[in-house]
Amino acid sequence: MALAPLLALLGTGAGTGIGAGVAHAEPRAGAESGATSQAARLAERLREKPVYLSDALPRAVPRSAAPAYTEQARRTGVPTYVLVLPEGAMDARGDGLLAAVHDRLGKRGLYVLLDGSGSSVTTAAYGVEVPAEDAGRATQFELPYDAGPLETFTHFVDVLRSGDATERAEAALDSSRTAGNEPEPLHTTRTDRENQSILSGALIAGVPLLLLGVGWYVRRLRGGRGPGLRVLVPVAAGTAVLLAAGAAWRYDDTRSDSDPLPTARDIAARGERVADGLRRTPLYTDPEAAPALSPEEREELARRAAKLDVPVRIAVVPMDPEDESGGDADLFAQRLHKELGEDGVYVVAAPGENDGVHVVNYGAKLDDDRLYEQTEDLRYGPGGEDPEPLHHRLDTVLRAIDRTPAGPPGEPYLPPSPAQDPAEEGELEPLFSADMAGGAALGAAGAAGGLGLTAAGLGIARRAARGPGARPDVAGPDGAPTPDAPARPSLGWLRRTARRELEELGTAFGERGDALPESGRTRVWDCLDTATLLLDQEGDSVIDTDADAATLATGVTLLRAGSAILRESGDARRADAGRAEARRIRHLCALNPLHGPSAGNQTFTWPVEGERASSYPVCAACRAALPGPRDATARDGAARATVLRLAPSWEPYDRAAGPLGARRGITVDQLVSRVREQLGVH
Known part of the structure; x- marks a missing residue:
């Protein structure tokens, strides 16, 4: 018309x-x-x-x-x-x-x-x-x-x-047309719910403990004046109850979508319709779908299927993640076999040009190994710029069935797993779940005492005294700058430090790189380039949001090593500048690689059970802070308190997965090589 x-x-x-x-x-x-x-x-x-x-x-x-x-x-x-x-x-x-x-x-x-x-x-x-x-x-x-x-x-x-x-x-x-103006999601995902549980747990545990800690600390500072535990404990408990009630009210979603839930009749409808069609003809094409076969092709294929020595049932229907089988053609074939109650070879083909053809043997007396070997490639679609028409692919299937020798009653090559219950598919975990316990532990750690609060306050004061943009370095005994780094850095600290120092090293290298000796310039570039590849694997010029503590710590270590090499190689007029920096900037501090290059060796016991005292390269500050060999107990205790520990397990960094792990006092070149090997970059 x-x-x-x-x-x-x-x-x-x-x-x-x-x-x-x-x-x-x-x-x-x-x-x-x-x-x-x-x-x-x-x-x-x-x-x-x-x-x-x-x-x-x-x-x-x-x-x-x-x-x-x-x-x-x-x-x-x-x-x-x-x-x-x-x-x-x-x-x-x-x-x-x-x-x-x-x-x-x-x-x-x-x-x-x-x-x-x-x-x-x-x-x-x-x-x-x-x-x-x-x-x-x-x-x-x-x-x-x-x-x-x-x-x-x-x-x-x-x-x-x-x-x-x-x-x-x-x-x-x-x-x-403006980046970042995408509409906010309508629904809570399972990842969102995990984050909500962790955040709620952290607040419910952390805020009351913070109130207790601050109240107790202030009372001590004031010589015992101020609210005591009889007041602080009920206040903290009431705060926890209010926070729990607020979290339950704020995060009240129970499902990750608003799709209506299907009835059993909804789930069974299409399988019954297709099975009813297959009772009348060995080849059923969905009349609601765009045509994939002409009437002549359908008649020819159905006639050939009916003449084979084993029963063959072919269903040409769209497969979709939202269908009764979750888009699994093998599972739909199983549903048809159960509905028809007839053994034979079941073929499910989606009408799309690039969709696969799935062949499943339910009881037909054929050699399964030969049958699946001949039809395996068809499961993955025709591919290529000029896809093979569905008629040709189904012709290949019928020829394969005809050529397959007899054998014992067949079985599916890979029995399909049951489709997930639609009611469970979109169901969210309760807010008060195991994830909340992990959040509570984080909250408790975040509010764990006046020492941490005092240290944070002193750190803020030092940064304010230096002025904006000043580098938070402390001087070692030989005057060499040793970057400040906590023994238990948070993900936030690592992310902020990585973002700042990546920009600083990039700027400094751009300004002074051409004046460096060749060896120094190459090593600085290796550190900067490798850190960039590691921290921005998505290539969007932003540090990856899913980067874990080990990845961020490795990136910061590379950036600080590059900065140290840049400082040591700065005097390009010295004929031996390249050899000098290569001699000085080699091993990283074994106790905390975030401190940067080592300044010498120190003997101590690594803070892991069963270790013996050994000599390790350490930075100037760590070398000065560790007591001498006459006081081994105090020396080992200081090492235990100084060693870098990474979230979430807070084990010493050498036990973490990644390039920093399993090697104490790694060299800069080894670290660059390991990271590039991990990323598949050569």
Whole structure:
């Protein structure tokens, strides 16, 4: 029919597509009647009810949720027809499918097509005046990535009724062009819930303990004057109760999405429909999906399948993460076998050009090893720039089955795991869970005494006295600067230090690098480049947010080693400058590599049970701080307090995974080499 193009020319139809477009090939010869069949079937469903939800998306769009979609459709104020289909069912452009459906339905109104992920909505208006295109564009940019199909449709209707769809579309488009203006997610993820539990635990434990510690410390400073434990303990307990109640109120989500939960009938519907079709013919193609086979190809393949020596059942249906099998074709084959109750070879093929063909043997007397060997490559799709048509791939499957010798009753190559229960799939862990205990431990550690608070206050005072931008260094006994570094650095301290010192070394190298001797310039660059590769593995010029303590500590160590080499190699006029820096800047401080290069050796017992006293390279400050050999107990205790320990286990750093681990007093060159080897960079 030519009605859709004619309406477009006359300006009576409008369409818009939101989200990722669906790639499609030009229809092959003989496929037109299949496309007509798809549009005709969907038009027939809309003739029965104005909202049609495919049975292939029960996890996100169960058919039992149709009343909710119908309620939103009524709010548009015009006749509205809604289709929700799997993405794999839409081989052509969405507005083209809507035009074909409208031609066959023959009714004016607003036509809406959604996919199961909620990321795509296509609209077309025929004979009604509504700002569908602008409402669709605003919906595209105003909603975050985690909006479900019903939320997307509801938002679209809200914009359509708002009276300012055009202004909102323009504003949303302008906002989307600015980095960082992405809409906030609508739902709490499992990672969010873990973070919420940890944060809540840290606050519930840390704040009361902080009150107790500060109160007790202030009382001591004032010579016993001030509130005592009889007052502080009830105040701390009351604070904990209030914080717990506030956390439960603030973080009250129980699910990670708002998709309606399917009924057992929703989950079983498509499997029963396909199984019923396979009872009548050995090859079933989903009439709701875009055609992947012409009628002639279907007849030929079905005829050949029926003539084979073993029963063969072929289902050509879209597979989607939101279907009853979670997108697992092997699991869908198992469902069909159970529904039909008939042994044989089951073949599940998605109609997409790049989708695989899954062959599963349930009881057919064939040599399984030969069967799966011949069809294994088909599971991963045709690939390439010119994908092999589905007809050819199914032809290959039938030939493989025909060539396979007889054998004992077959079994699946990899028995599929059961699909996750949809109710459990989106369920969040309770807020008061095991993660909260870990947060409580962190909170207790953060509020663990006046010494830590005093040290933090003194550190702030020192930084303020130096002025903004001053480097927090302390001088060793020989005058060489030793960077300040805590024995138990927090992730925040490591991240801030890495960010600051990466910028400082980059700036200094840019200003003074050309004046360095060749050997010094190369080693500084190696440290700077390797630290950058390690800390910014995503390549977005920002330190990776998921970098752990060992990674950050390794990066800071490289940056401080590079800064030390830069200082030692600064006098390029000395003929022996390169040899001098190579001689001086070699090993890193064994007790805390964050201190930078060593200044000599010191003997002590490593703070791990079973170790014996040994000589280790240490920095000037550590060498001066450790008592001499006559007081071994005090020396080893000082070493135990000084050694670098990394979160979350707070074991000595040499036990942590990564380049710093398992080597005490590593050289700068060894560390550079290890990091590059870990990153696969040579």
